[in-house]
Amino acid sequence: MSMGHYTNLTDPRTELEVVRDWNGIDQVVLRSPRGAYARVSLHGGQVLSWRNDRGEELLFTSSKAIFKPPKAMRGGIPICFPQFGNSGTLEQHGFARNRIWALDEEHPPLNQNDNNSKASVDLILKPSEDDLKCWPHGSPNVIAVLDHEKKRTFVIRKEGLPDVVVWNPWEKKSKNIVDFGDEEYKQMLCVDAAAAERQITLKPGEEWTGKLELSEVPSTNCSGHLDQPGIII
Numbered sequence: 001m002s003m004g005h006y007t008n009l010t011d012p013r014t015e016l017e018v019v020r021d022w023n024g025i026d027q028v029v030l031r032s033p034r035g036a037y038a039r040v041s042l043h044g045g046q047v048l049s050w051r052n053d054r055g056e057e058l059l060f061t062s063s064k065a066i067f068k069p070p071k072a073m074r075g076g077i078p079i080c081f082p083q084f085g086n087s088g089t090l091e092q093h094g095f096a097r098n099r100i101w102a103l104d105e106e107h108p109p110l111n112q113n114d115n116n117s118k119a120s121v122d123l124i125l126k127p128s129e130d131d132l133k134c135w136p137h138g139s140p141n142v143i144a145v146l147d148h149e150k151k152r153t154f155v156i157r158k159e160g161l162p163d164v165v166v167w168n169p170w171e172k173k174s175k176n177i178v179d180f181g182d183e184e185y186k187q188m189l190c191v192d193a194a195a196a197e198r199q200i201t202l203k204p205g206e207e208w209t210g211k212l213e214l215s216e217v218p219s220t221n222c223s224g225h226l227d228q229p230g231i232i233i
């Protein structure tokens with residue numbers, strides 16, 4: 001087995017590096033400050049190796065494992081999603097373990113400033129259009145914002161807007177926004193229904209509609225008002 005060093009994202013505190021395997025697929029190597037080690041492939045987001053701080057391998061990998069897409073490797077920790085085995089209509093154990101995942105750049109690795117922090121990485125799987133055809137559960141159209149203090153729920157129903165953005169400037173930024181009170185971040189939440197990830201292109205004469213409907217319901221009745229599974233904030 002050979003593995004070329006590819007990109008060193010290493011901040012000396014985070015102990016994270018990305019290497020490329022012999023199939024050209026990136027793997028994330030994590031090392032804890034005490035010497036434990038894990039290796040995660042972007043193929044399937046599968047944990048391929050987990051060693052304790054004495055260097056002992058804790059996961060099984062078959063001696064006959066085939067390290068080649070499109071099938072998941074025999075061993076480690078594969079992610080079976082969105083179905084287990086052949087219990088649904090999708091491929092065995094779902095598509096997640098057979099797709100190429102990505103590093104979630106919005107959630108950079110935790111740094112090791114304090115002794116309790118752990119080496120970690122967030123990986124993300126964006127379903128392809130084909131995945132969404134056979135598993136149509138990508139950008140739900142109902143969002144519920146629960147206000148526990150006032151026991152009320154805002155229900156946002158959207159159409160034609162595939163994305164959701166949740167924003168709050170939080171403590172520091174609030175102080176730098178001239179038209180925003182220093183403490184107002186505690187009493188607001190911005191929830192955008194948006195078409196942000198992919199551009200909507202219209203040919204001459206074509207139309208596009210984006211629709212947003214807001215309502216407020218008492219929190220105790222919330223589930224009865226949501227006619228399909230949605231995002232709960």
Ligand SMILES: O=P(O)(O)OC[C@H]1O[C@@H](O)[C@H](O)[C@@H](O)[C@@H]1O
Pocket residue numbers: 085092093
């Ligand atoms: O060969 P696959 O698709 O990786 O699945 C292996 C096994 O995975 C197990 O989790 C299932 O319980 C078994 O039914 C299945 O045979």
